Amino acid sequence: MADNGSTDGSVALLGREFPTVTLLRMDRNYGFAGGYDRALERIEADYYILLNSDVETPAGWLEPLLECLDRNPDVAVVSPKLISCLERTKFEYAGASGGFIDFLGYPFCRGRILRTVEEDAGQYDDERDVFWVSGAAFCCRADLFHALGGFDADFFAHMEEIDLCWRMQLAGYRVRVVPESKVYHLGGGTLQTDSPSKVFYNHRNNLAMLFKCATPWQRTVVAVVRPGLDLLAALSYLMQGRADNFRAVFRAWRDFLRWHGTLARKRRAIRAAIRSESKHIYAGSILVRYFLGRQTFGRMM
Numbered sequence: 457m458a459d460n461g462s463t464d465g466s467v468a469l470l471g472r473e474f475p476t477v478t479l480l481r482m483d484r485n486y487g488f489a490g491g492y493d494r495a496l497e498r499i500e501a502d503y504y505i506l507l508n509s510d511v512e513t514p515a516g517w518l519e520p521l522l523e524c525l526d527r528n529p530d531v532a533v534v535s536p537k538l539i540s541c542l543e544r545t546k547f548e549y550a551g552a553s554g555g556f557i558d559f560l561g562y563p564f565c566r567g568r569i570l571r572t573v574e575e576d577a578g579q580y581d582d583e584r585d586v587f588w589v590s591g592a593a594f595c596c597r598a599d600l601f602h603a604l605g606g607f608d609a610d611f612f613a614h615m616e617e618i619d620l621c622w623r624m625q626l627a628g629y630r631v632r633v634v635p636e637s638k639v640y641h642l643g644g645g646t647l648q649t650d651s652p653s654k655v656f657y658n659h660r661n662n663l664a665m666l667f668k669c670a671t672p673w674q675r676t677v678v679a680v681v682r683p684g685l686d687l688l689a690a691l692s693y694l695m696q697g698r699a700d701n702f703r704a705v706f707r708a709w710r711d712f713l714r715w716h717g718t719l720a721r722k723r724r725a726i727r728a729a730i731r732s733e734s735k736h737i738y739a740g741s742i743l744v745r746y747f748l749g750r751q752t753f754g755r756m757m
Contacts, residue, residue, distance in 0.1 A: 458495035461485035487612035488591065496601065504601060506594040510642035512541060520636040521595045524583070532629035533596035533621060535589030536637035537580070545575050548641040551590025553580035554633030555618070558738040560678055560685070561666045563588065563618060565753070566633070569742060572751045579754065581635045587625070587736035589633055591617035592641050600629065608664075610718070614654060615661035622669045628731035652700040655693075659686060659708035667712075667719045668726055671733060683709075685743070 457477050459467050461484040470477060480498055482491065496504055503525060505518070521534045538548040547553065552567030552574075566580040567573065594617060604623050607616040621631045666678050686705055693701035742756065750756045 458482065458491060458498075460487075460491035486609065489607035489611045489613060489616040490609035493606040493609050496598070496606065499598075501598050504594075504596055504598050506591060506596075508592040508641065510541070511593055512640040512642075514638065514640075517637045517639055518595075520634050524632060524634050525595065525597065528630070528632070530628070530630055531632050532600050532624040532627075533589060533594060534632045534634050535595065536593050536639045537576075537633065537635040538590055538593060538641045539576060539638060540573070541640040541642040544640065546573050547576050548592075548643055549573055550592055550641060550643050553635050554584070554586030555588040555590070556736055556738055557587055557618070558740060558742045559674060560681055560741055560743075561662050561670075562742050563662075564738075564742050564756070567753060569751055569753060569756055570746055572746075574752055583632065583634050583636065585630050585736065586633050587631065587734060588618040588621040589631060590641075592643070593639050596624075600624065600627075603627075608668075608722075610715070611661045611664070612657065614657035615665055619661070619665040619669070622665065622734060623726060625734040625736075626669060626726060626730045626732065631736075650698070650701065652698075652704040655701045656704040656708050659689075659705055660711050663708070663712040664715060664719055668723045674737075 457470060458480040459470075459482060461482050467479065467481060470479060480495055482494060485491070486494060492506065503522065505521075507513070517536055521536060524534045525531055535551065535554070537553045538551040540546045540548045547565070547567030549568055552565035553576075555563055555565045557563050564570070566586070567576065601620075604620065604627060606620070608619055611619065624631060663678075663682070666675060670678065686709065690702045690705035693699075693705070738757070745756050
């Protein structure tokens with residue numbers, strides 16, 4: 457068991473009730489990204505299965521994922537279809553049936569575009585390559601995880617799985633969703649959707665990911681367009697009376713700009729080792745398509 461700097465007495469409980477369990481105790485909270493990086497260094501396995509504590513797994517969910525990895529040596533990571541734990545006829549927001557990003561870096565899923573979540577009627581039950589899969593239920597090759605440096609620990613939380621999936625594709629591997637496997641995800645158990653911390657991490661880490669991984673042309677377009685879009689997002693929060701989220705967007709940009717030197721070094725290392733660009737970046741803008749009424753994946757693509 458890895459304890460990521462907890463303060464709730466769980467370490468004492470573990471020692472008292474389960475004395476035979478090996479404990480990796482960290483000196484502070486390293487977040488989802490850094491916590492997993494440190495814990496997985498201690499585990500020898502062919503595959504790693506990362507599963508959030510708010511995920512319900514039906515019988516037989518794991519076998520299709522492992523079979524996909526066994527059949528396809530060029531597939532780096534696989535994930536099941538994620539269904540909402542509360543509304544079991546709907547996809548789950550955080551991953552649905554596999555994810556993509558648009559040219560400006562905005563993530564979306566087969567089954568979820570922005571805030572529109574679709575009913576699962578089997579329309580996305582085909583196994584296929586995608587751009588990213590959710591860290592809530594994430595099955596990857598252990599050797600490749602370490603070869604690529606694992607999650608970017610500087611992210612702390614949010615967007616780290618999309619960043620790693622992108623780097624896996626740049627290294628010449630594929631990312632795949634296997635809807636034959638299905639799990640139920642509650643979501644929002646750590647940070648609510650409208651939490652200022654989530655707004656901060658999502659904005660900052662998305663910008664950092666684009667800086668590290670995007671092509672020069674994509675990065676140029678993002679540098680021109682995203683400041684204005686993020687300003688509009690911040691003003692939207694302010695109009696909703698959410699001054700905390702308004703400030704979170706600006707804090708995200710401040711920290712992103714402060715990271716410039718570190719990100720430049722990471723980018724040089726990533727781009728120097730590139731084997732192929734991702735084929736799964738949507739060339740347009742989901743914001744434009746969404747507000748033109750294309751609010752489902754089937755109509756978007």
